[in-house]
Amino acid sequence: MKLFLTSAYPYNQENNFAVNWLKNLAEETQNPRHAIVENPEEADVILFLEQHLSDDPYYFQVIKHELTKKYKQKVILYADVDRPLPILPMLSPTLEKSYFNKGLCYPAPFIARQTTNDSVVYTELSHKRKYLFSFLGSCTTNKTRYKILDIQYQNCFLKDTSKLVYWKLSNKEKLKLTQESVDVYKNSYFVLCPRGIGPDTYRVYEVMQMGLVPVIISDEWVPMNGPNWDEFAIRVKENEVHKIPEILEAKKEQAIHMGNLARENWENWFSNEVMFNVLADCAESLHKNKKNNRLGNLYYSYSQFFRKFHSRALIRHLRRKIKKSKDTEAEVKTSNNFVKTL
Numbered sequence: 266m267k268l269f270l271t272s273a274y275p276y277n278q279e280n281n282f283a284v285n286w287l288k289n290l291a292e293e294t295q296n297p298r299h300a301i302v303e304n305p306e307e308a309d310v311i312l313f314l315e316q317h318l319s320d321d322p323y324y325f326q327v328i329k330h331e332l333t334k335k336y337k338q339k340v341i342l343y344a345d346v347d348r349p350l351p352i353l354p355m356l357s358p359t360l361e362k363s364y365f366n367k368g369l370c371y372p373a374p375f376i377a378r379q380t381t382n383d384s385v386v387y388t389e390l391s392h393k394r395k396y397l398f399s400f401l402g403s404c405t406t407n408k409t410r411y412k413i414l415d416i417q418y419q420n421c422f423l424k425d426t427s428k429l430v431y432w433k434l435s436n437k438e439k440l441k442l443t444q445e446s447v448d449v450y451k452n453s454y455f456v457l458c459p460r461g462i463g464p465d466t467y468r469v470y471e472v473m474q475m476g477l478v479p480v481i482i483s484d485e486w487v488p489m490n491g492p493n494w495d496e497f498a499i500r501v502k503e504n505e506v507h508k509i510p511e512i513l514e515a516k517k518e519q520a521i522h523m524g525n526l527a528r529e530n531w532e533n534w535f536s537n538e539v540m541f542n543v544l545a546d547c548a549e550s551l552h553k554n555k556k557n558n559r560l561g562n563l564y565y566s567y568s569q570f571f572r573k574f575h576s577r578a579l580i581r582h583l584r585r586k587i588k589k590s591k592d593t594e595a596e597v598k599t600s601n602n603f604v605k606t607l
Contacts, residue, residue: 266299266549269308272315273326283314283343283377291541299545305332310548311339316377322582323350338557341548345375347463350575352566354555356547359463360487366565368556372489373547374535375467384440384447385471387528391451392521396422398480398513399453401446402468403427406461409482412506413457421510422449447475454520455480455499455513470535473497476528478520480513482506490550491543492534497526
């Protein structure tokens, strides 16, 4: 399949660099199953690779883009925002099970992360570990995380990092926090991976990369096709967090083997060496199977703005847009008044 990669927004090395990132990976892929083309006319799929954009959380610029208007049947949007709303055929790692539309959405991996934990590396791990399970993370993003802190069990490590706002920390403080997390994980048979604002979390894939067992606590999570999740990951319902010690004690003897399988699956599905092929495969599957039910898709997508999360986000977006327009208008007026005084 031929892919044309683009973005509807200006390149930014901090929060909008996915196109360059994926092109670089494609060049390094040893056995590419797909090709990148520089002419959208030649492409089978035009893939908009978009990241976290506070100025346009629903990617309206993609809808209005000239390529979308001209080649609408080819266009697919990749976005990894929490609780994405698919206004176009969409690839995303954060799709919600309750609102999953197979004809419009397809689960995909996280790509081009804006922040990475450099302490996450694969090393030979001890078979004897201090903790049965562990969790370090902010609990403000979802009430399930507070339930984890209430678990009464001696042989575990649980820490709420809510008071540490990551992007406000110095580099030294960030390194200390991430290194502490990794050190605790290495000493754990299982690592708890509860949902945050969105149903998925980077922690799942960091844990797999380290060769450990992720315990996924997210009822709305839509797993990506390909990995054999049941052989290396454990799913726990959000209302059964209190059962975690019992569930994991029964699995302790399998933890080392499951961790090895987690690492194998990470290498096969989430490592940089395979990422271009995997993401392109996802795009190809969605392109072949998407439903061209325009009215149905419009209803499915735009009706979600009645959900509290999306209605509030849309109102915030519109308020920011109006304020920005007024500020620009005021700047122009001030500039014109200054010119008149010359």
